[in-house]
Amino acid sequence: MKYTPRALIAELTHRCPLHCVYCSNPLEMQRRSEELCTADWLSIFQQAGEMGILQLHLTGGEPLSRADLTELVRAGREAQLYSNLITSGVGLDERRMDELIGAGLEHIQLSFQDSEEVPANEFAGTRSHALKLRIAGMIRERRVAFTVNMVVHRRNLDRLKEMIDFAEQTGAQRLEIANVQYYGWAFRNREALLPTRQQLEHSIEVVEAARERLKGKLRIDFVFPDYYAKYPKPCMNGWGHQQMLIDPAGRVLPCHAAMVIPGLEFPNARKRSLHWIWEDSPAFNRFRDESWMPEPCRSCDRRTRDFGGCRCQAFLLAGDAAATDPVCTLAPTHAAVEEILQRVNGGAERNWVYRIDPS
């Protein structure tokens, strides 16, 4: 079976003026000196367009930290890619926004840490909330698609209703409420971030009521915390099935967390063509089909829907990237997840560490 890549996630830099405690970026980040140059990205976008990739997600770190962002957007557009900017907003002003839109930027996803300034700044480890509010106003005034992203966790989930009201005020067309996914810094901080079961159940009701109320006005996407799920998420819609990610130093990965998996060599876009990497590299083929699957996945009906879950999570929680995702209630290693949840639901707040800036 042949897979067609549909989306390219371009992590332009790991530099970021914020220090979000839930950041999914890897603990080991690439420094500025290792970053791909403008010409490297231009070549990558061109190849992506030729391969039939449709969506370009410009992210990071903070993509606005790249001085050549406008140029990159223009190149994406020339390569027929649809460009999305995933941003904290820090680094935007009216002039830069107009330049970006003029260069072909089609969608801005702006992240907020909370609806209230004090906790928002606390989670970001930076005073950025007030600035983000001004940025939201600027986006609303322009003809560009606008999504608000809010990452939710134990410390803000109880304010979800207020957060949805807040998102409605920003004038965005979409709201993505993402429960923290436990990778990178978030994995490091997970015991402080995991919501309680009670919080989660309540939040689902809040989301359902809000969806009903805001129908036709604000689309709400809700990313479930998979530690609480019965079955795992179909991570990336399958390893090497639809998406590829390029990290700031040019390494090409099937997802943003795959660097944690030992024994896999991720090819660099500076050295190899995207086409070869997608079609032939051992890393992209490693978990592509079902041949790697152990029981219970191998004989489970759901394997074509969830692909046995997330490989990175299997490694992080079970120490084996080729195990059934431990969040699956059928997984032999599921007890590891239950144990964490028990601790989390037993009380005990924990401290967290802030994401650092690789400079």
Added chain:
Amino acid sequence: MTPVQDQQRLAPAELEARLRAIGPERYHHRHPFHQLMHEGKLTRGQLQAWALNRYYYQSIIPIKDAIIVSRSGDSAFRRAWRKRIIDHDGDGAHPGGIEKWIALAEATGLDREQVTSQRGILAGVYYAVNGYLDLADRAAYRSAAPVLSVVKWRAGLFRCTAYPSAGRRAVRPRLGHRTRPHTHRAGTRARGTARQVRYFVGAARCALFRICLSRLAASRRVPPGSGERDEMSAMERNRVPRLAPGCRLNAAGGPEDLLLIPEGALRLKGPARAIVELCDGERTLAGIVEELQRRYTSAQPATIETEAVALLARLRDRGVLEYA
């Protein structure tokens, strides 16, 4: 496909191959409405409209089977066939398919009375379903009776994701035990049946699928939440649709026609691209329909209007289209 009745007698193997081809070609799982359902993209209102309208169809199935039984002179066949009536009506102790359909409709938020009263069923659905009864009733198809059983429940229909709830927990209304393998399946094997079968079976199958599709085409026109038809009202006619910010068509002439949107891409089939292209922020809805009717002279003008209005309504529900 050439109508089977115009052809000479077919060799059994060829007949079987042709009959088997009709299903994959025309089965309603290929219908855009069903595809949206499987993708979990229907609104609650659309799902309700589907359940309500389809209930009418469910409710006549035992009547159809009773007609078939009444036409057969073969007692073994009648014995086998009457199981279907029980499957649908229940046996008094266990609920049958109709009861389960009501439960499914209830799961979408309708109440029993609303469903069984048959109020609010679309005219198109009403005629299509009655057409199905007529088809069963016509003596010409008598020996093709087994063919009518192709009415297909399997896989597709019940595996719908009812509007994703907050937890992305797919609500999966299932009818449970429903299909017991029928002894006289689908009639695709003209096993020892009379010669006419070879002539009629294919035509009957095609007719049946046409009926099913017209039923779906009718229910697709239901706007979300209202349970009513959405013919272009006078007010709608003058609205000027255009793509919402951040939504655009991909470059023309590529391998596929796509509408690129922030969440990904929507695949456009057939004339859909041309319809979306006409949403230029200048033309009114009425103007768009007129232009399409001018271009596609071989299609019924009314069909064009229905299809175009339905497509645009779906895109608007999806937030992809706005009124300028």
